[in-house]
Amino acid sequence: MPRHRLAAAVLLAALLTPAPLSASPAEPTASPRSPAVPEAPRTVVRQYGDGPVRLRDGSPVAIRFRGRDGDRVAPFAELYPLSAYSDRCSRYTVRRVGGRPLPADEFGFHRLRRRGWHVIAYTPCRGDARPERLQLTRLRVRPLVVDGPAQPHRGDRGFLTAFRVHQEAGQRVYVQTEAPTPTWSPPVFFDGDHPGIRPTPETRTYTYIESLTTGEPRVESALVRARTILELPPMQAGEPPRTWTVTDPGRWMTARVEAGAAPHYLVASGSTMAADVWQASLTSEHPIACGKGSPNGCGDGSYTFANTPFPVTYDGPLRILLTVGPGAAGSVDLAVGPCPSTGCTSPRTGSGGSDARRTH
Numbered sequence: 001m002p003r004h005r006l007a008a009a010v011l012l013a014a015l016l017t018p019a020p021l022s023a024s025p026a027e028p029t030a031s032p033r034s035p036a037v038p039e040a041p042r043t044v045v046r047q048y049g050d051g052p053v054r055l056r057d058g059s060p061v062a063i064r065f066r067g068r069d070g071d072r073v074a075p076f077a078e079l080y081p082l083s084a085y086s087d088r089c090s091r092y093t094v095r096r097v098g099g100r101p102l103p104a105d106e107f108g109f110h111r112l113r114r115r116g117w118h119v120i121a122y123t124p125c126r127g128d129a130r131p132e133r134l135q136l137t138r139l140r141v142r143p144l145v146v147d148g149p150a151q152p153h154r155g156d157r158g159f160l161t162a163f164r165v166h167q168e169a170g171q172r173v174y175v176q177t178e179a180p181t182p183t184w185s186p187p188v189f190f191d192g193d194h195p196g197i198r199p200t201p202e203t204r205t206y207t208y209i210e211s212l213t214t215g216e217p218r219v220e221s222a223l224v225r226a227r228t229i230l231e232l233p234p235m236q237a238g239e240p241p242r243t244w245t246v247t248d249p250g251r252w253m254t255a256r257v258e259a260g261a262a263p264h265y266l267v268a269s270g271s272t273m274a275a276d277v278w279q280a281s282l283t284s285e286h287p288i289a290c291g292k293g294s295p296n297g298c299g300d301g302s303y304t305f306a307n308t309p310f311p312v313t314y315d316g317p318l319r320i321l322l323t324v325g326p327g328a329a330g331s332v333d334l335a336v337g338p339c340p341s342t343g344c345t346s347p348r349t350g351s352g353g354s355d356a357r358r359t360h
Contacts, residue, residue, distance in 0.1 A: 041121060049158045052133035060123040064097070065136055067118045072109040072139040075120045092122040107162075107192065107209060109139050139209070146173055150223040153177065155187060162209045163189065165226045167200040172229040174252055175208050177222045178326035186222045187211070197229060197254075197321065229254050229321070237264060237316060241333035244322050246273075249329045252322060256285065257336050259316025266320065267340045268306035273330035280306040280322050280334055284314035306334070309344040 041060035044053045053063055067073060075092060093101040094110040097117045102110040112118060122134060137160055144151055144163040153161055167173050174197055177186035191209035195201060208226075229252045235242060237259035244253055257264075266282035283303040301313030312318060320334060 046136045048138050049156060052135040054133050063120040063136055065118055067112040068115045069112060071112045074109045074137050076135045076137045092120060094120050144226045146226045147228055150225045153187060153222045153224045160210045162207050164205050164207055166205045169200055169203045171200045172197055173226055174229060176225045176227055176250060176326055179222050234258060237336040241269060241335035243331050243333050245331040246324050246329045250324060250326045254319060254321045257318040257320055259318050259336060261315050262313045263311030264318055264336055265311050265339050266304055266306045267335045267337055269333045271332040273328055277325040277328040278332065280320060282312055282336060283319050284312055285317045285319050286314050307340055
């Protein structure tokens with residue numbers, strides 16, 4: 001089944017701006033230097049769907065393009081929005097030619113307010129970590145109905161797709177994509193303001209934005225669906241395995257697990273599905289704190305997968321999630337219990353400590 005990959009975050013250190021040169025102490029009467037004349041940007045014309053602009057070492061660039069009122073655009077550097085590369089000296093603006101810079105929305109896109117020529121002006125820091133190519137990218141917004149018909153998706157270069165999905169409070173929703181061939185990785189929609197596979201906090205429309213996973217032109221098509229996760233009756237840790245049967249092809253399933261003190265392992269057996277079309281995971285239902293004072297770091301020990309030697313190190317309650325690929329159906333037996341094999345790492349944590357020990 002296609003792997004669900006989280007979109008990668010860019011972590012770049014901000015560099016200090018070099019201090020200006022000063023007159024030598026041996027020349028106290030020297031006149032001050034004239035201010036440096038800014039380098040004129042190299043101007044490149046691009047339209048939606050054109051390829052990226054290759055950057056020259058430390059040189060500013062201006063990408064001119066024709067846009068329409070309401071278009072939402074952003075410059076992308078390699079796989080990431082250009083804003084990920086910005087610091088105190090690298091900078092960029094998006095504006096209409098002769099107009100003022102346009103603000104970015106909550107997703108990093110700039111909404112054009114008039115039809116006509118626009119420009120993306122980018123000035124990198126010399127010697128700073130920076131991208132090699134810039135891509136003019138337009139956001140295409142489409143509706144998607146939960147448990148409704150699939151929508152076609154085409155991965156054209158220079159475009160990203162956002163689906164607007166109306167969700168009811170309490171629903172668990174996932175966006176599933178089906179690629180035309182097993183060798184092409186379908187798009188994933190991790191970005192946006194949606195709650196992921198957690199229960200929807202309130203009834204409203206959420207945005208799922210396509211996450212870039214490759215720097216190559218994306219010209220394949222796919223089918224995209226928004227689907228609810230089927231909630232099964234609760235389970236109890238230590239009870240005999242329960243058979244999970246997927247009768248609606250591609251439908252994910254979940255169940256709460258009542259459990260006591262950690263550690264907890266997820267054991268799977270008797271699957272009638274191919275190994276590459278399903279995956280079962282076990283997570284804590286506790287809110288996982290991140291930052292100073294978190295006993296296991298940020299999320300460490302809060303989840304595991306079936307038949308691995310690593311447990312959930314938080315006390316119950318827990319949650320099992322069974323994910324299957326598009327079109328997949330069948331059954332698997334799942335249980336939460338002791339270590340499924342020798343050599344398990346079993347930290348004794350109570351409610352999330354980190355005093356590790358080995359069990360055999």
